[in-house]
Amino acid sequence: MKNIAIISGASSGLGECFVEALVELSECGAESRLDSALESNQACNVESHADFYLDSTLDSKLDSDLESCVQKSAHSANHNTNHNAHATKCSAKNPFFQTPFSQINEIWLIARRRERLEALARRFPQKSFKILALDLADMASFTELERILKDESPRISLLISNAGVSHYGSFSDISLASALEIIALNITAATALTKICLPFMQSASKIVEVSSVSSFAPNVNLLVYSASKAYLSAFSLGLGEELRAQNISVTALCPGLMQTEMFANLGQARPNARKLLKLDPKKVALGTLKAALKNKRIYTPSVFYKIYRILARILPYALVLKLARM
16 A cells, blocks of 8 residues: 655645655664654553653653754755665664654645646655645635545645645734635644545554645634634644544644745734744754644644744633744
8 A cells, every 4th residue: 555645735835844844754764763763653541642752861862863864865955965875874874763654655735826836846856756736825726635535545644734824914004815715724724635635544654734724723814824723723633533533643733934935925014023033944844743643632843933832822822822922
């Protein structure tokens, strides 16, 4: 059975980083303790295994090995070196580092622009890709995707639902078309993609839903966007609980501002956004895949945004709304 990963919104800045991180992770490692621990996770004791992963020594080891491996692999790719030899070398140096992602033999890329997906795939000639030029704002795309999945019957080991859009402006000022586009991509498309892919997932499969710190509180001038992300975070948490018995984990990625095209557009419209901490999307993608391996339900990169997440839960709502104006 073909073992695949599916990444929607793959042509975005974060989407490309997810592809890069996944390619490098899938090349690093051999049989190891980490792989055994991950594959042996049972629904009844997922949380107890999480304690194992949170052990500071092992977590630190994974951090350093993972980033080192990715840096070396990227350097190797830039110089067209032998990827198989590198993977063997990486395996020998990282005995803790085998993951379920190592079993993925094809990556399916979903986005509207075929040329960008093809250019992305060409960066990693050692991997097999399927290009799906689909507009997820069009429900006909899901009919086509479902047909392809039924024809090929793959095992989906990883689903990253990354397609999304934002429009800045007060609710009274943005167009109806803009508001409905946010709902169509951030809510309807994410829900439909997960629903269609779920029958092809098995024990130890991972789902990543890309949400946002905006989901923690309503954001003035990003109202529909933040509401759509609140739905996605709640959906992820609830779905993860439903799928616990099947040992399929769901991780909601809730990042802050990232150095991507979306931030560039937001920074022009919202000057205060320039003052906030901006995250490196490569590190966000890498950290998210690690969080998925640890079965984390919510992953918020950086201490700065973690503190905001905590404050949004404990402070009076009026104060939280003021914080969200930043």
